[in-house]
Amino acid sequence: MEVYDISYLSLLACFLLLLIPLAISYYFKPEFIRETIISVSRMVVQLAFVGVFLTLLFELNNSFVNLLWLLVMVLMASHSTISDVKLNLKKLMLPTVISFLVGNFLVLFYFNMFVINLENLFDARFLIPIFGMFLGNSLRSNIVSIDSFYEIMKRNENRYHYSLSLGAKKHEAILPYAKKSFEITLKPSIASMSTIGIVALPGMMTGQIIAGSSPILAVKYQIAIMIGIYVSTMMTVVIGIFMTIHSSFDNYGILKKDIFR
Amino acid sequence: MNSELLKYNDVSISYGEKEVLSNFNLEIHKGDRILLKGRSGAGKSTLLKMPMGFAHPTSGILYFNGELLDSNTVWDARKRIAYVSQDLDIYEDSVNEFIEEVFSYSFNEGKLDRNKLRRLLVYLGFKKDILNMKFADLSGGEKQRIGIIMSVLIGKDIYLLDEITSSLDSALKEKVANYFLERKDWTLVIISHDDIWEKEDVKVLQVDV
Numbered sequence: 001m002e003v004y005d006i007s008y009l010s011l012l013a014c015f016l017l018l019l020i021p022l023a024i025s026y027y028f029k030p031e032f033i034r035e036t037i038i039s040v041s042r043m044v045v046q047l048a049f050v051g052v053f054l055t056l057l058f059e060l061n062n063s064f065v066n067l068l069w070l071l072v073m074v075l076m077a078s079h080s081t082i083s084d085v086k087l088n089l090k091k092l093m094l095p096t097v098i099s100f101l102v103g104n105f106l107v108l109f110y111f112n113m114f115v116i117n118l119e120n121l122f123d124a125r126f127l128i129p130i131f132g133m134f135l136g137n138s139l140r141s142n143i144v145s146i147d148s149f150y151e152i153m154k155r156n157e158n159r160y161h162y163s164l165s166l167g168a169k170k171h172e173a174i175l176p177y178a179k180k181s182f183e184i185t186l187k188p189s190i191a192s193m194s195t196i197g198i199v200a201l202p203g204m205m206t207g208q209i210i211a212g213s214s215p216i217l218a219v220k221y222q223i224a225i226m227i228g229i230y231v232s233t234m235m236t237v238v239i240g241i242f243m244t245i246h247s248s249f250d251n252y253g254i255l256k257k258d259i260f261r
Numbered sequence: 262m263n264s265e266l267l268k269y270n271d272v273s274i275s276y277g278e279k280e281v282l283s284n285f286n287l288e289i290h291k292g293d294r295i296l297l298k299g300r301s302g303a304g305k306s307t308l309l310k311m312p313m314g315f316a317h318p319t320s321g322i323l324y325f326n327g328e329l330l331d332s333n334t335v336w337d338a339r340k341r342i343a344y345v346s347q348d349l350d351i352y353e354d355s356v357n358e359f360i361e362e363v364f365s366y367s368f369n370e371g372k373l374d375r376n377k378l379r380r381l382l383v384y385l386g387f388k389k390d391i392l393n394m395k396f397a398d399l400s401g402g403e404k405q406r407i408g409i410i411m412s413v414l415i416g417k418d419i420y421l422l423d424e425i426t427s428s429l430d431s432a433l434k435e436k437v438a439n440y441f442l443e444r445k446d447w448t449l450v451i452i453s454h455d456d457i458w459e460k461e462d463v464k465v466l467q468v469d470v
Binding site for chain 1 (some may be wrong): 313314332333335336339340342343344346363364365367368369370390411415
């Protein structure tokens with residue numbers, strides 16, 4: 001099947017479409033014009049950078065460099081998690097990094113080895129986009145889970161103390177809140193799996209079909225990637241909560257006040 | 262001389278810059294019943310939170326069972342001290358689920374005596390359907406009574422009771438106070454503004470700077 005290239009001129013034609021939202025904004029809310037232009041420009045610059053960068057990375061295709069890039073992705077994701085939640089960056093950075101690393105790497109290597117059967121496990125063309133999909137999804141969930149967990153803990157501090165006073169060990173007293181945040185976090189992931197393909201075709205599958213893959217192959221990849229995403233998300237979330245618990249409670253089992261900003 | 266269960270040694274409490282209690286000393290022996298009195302804000306509640314590790318003295322130390330109370334020993338202390346506070350606005354699910362959760366802790370496993378629970382519920386004026394009610398729908402007094410029942414059900418060496426009768430009517434106040442005071446071998450430290458606790462074998466201790 002033929003892959004239809006988009007020429008730079010055609011891309012420019014696509015920008016013409018933006019005149020519609022700009023015109024509507026002009027009429028309803030002129031401030032949106034500025035915001036739209038800034039957002040679109042940021043998107044173009046960021047994606048152009050990624051395009052150039054990935055081209056270089058794919059040409060080089062050095063296992064060590066590829067892994068190093070994954071590490072950079074993890075560090076950026078961890079930073080983003082902690083700055084999105086109202087928590088103290090320094091205290092929780094390391095546990096968050098570890099949760100992303102363990103949760104995503106284990107699934108990634110299993111995936112590349114046993115599902116796609118790659119000859120070179122560190123091949124940039126698979127390693128980076130697949131890891132990106134795992135990481136992007138677990139990032140969103142890790143933010144929700146850490147944020148909701150500490151919010152629930154803070155709100156239920158009296159009840160938590162009461163549980164400790166009734167003889168609960170730290171993990172027994174924490175468990176109800178971990179369960180609740182686990183539920184809040186994973187419900188959307190479960191829901192998105194059950195509606196996929198009906199409401200919208202997922203991005204990866206769409207991309208593969210446009211690039212010339214058969215729908216069946218695209219579906220097989222999509223099923224595999226959805227399972228991979230779900231497993232890596234769950235692992236990241238669980239490891240994230242348990243790793244951060246270690247540094248956010250004092251030896252008396254009391255939630256440290258200085259973990260909140 | 263009875264063995265000393267809990268000891269406050271030169272304990273001071275400050276809230277920010279303000280010292281509300283200085284050099285407080287108290288030894289509590291098995292079978293003692295002590296009523297702490299003093300103006301509000303004098304640090305009485307904070308004193309009762311200390312053995313549980315929920316509050317720490319600004320200076321001074323505590324001993325529990327002859328051992329220095331610190332982050333290692335506090336876990337054992339929590340298993341042996343019942344701390345019942347006035348603020349039991351803690352739970353969203355039903356009373357029954359709450360009880361199930363508490364008795365699922367490894368320390369409490371197998372300790373739930375349903376007959377005793379039933380007797381206590383009746384004694385404190387509950388009807389049986391209370392177990393299916395949501396905790397959040399209970400009145401302040403009902404929550405207080407559930408808290409009292411839980412502490413008695415688990416059974417501890419020493420009871421720290423912080424205003425546990427404040428939201429109860431006079432008949433229930435009397436019942437609760439009698440229940441604790443009639444058990445002569447129980448060790449009680451009580452904070453209360455209710456006269457009902459001032460019985461002859463209760464030692465009243467004024468807590469002030």
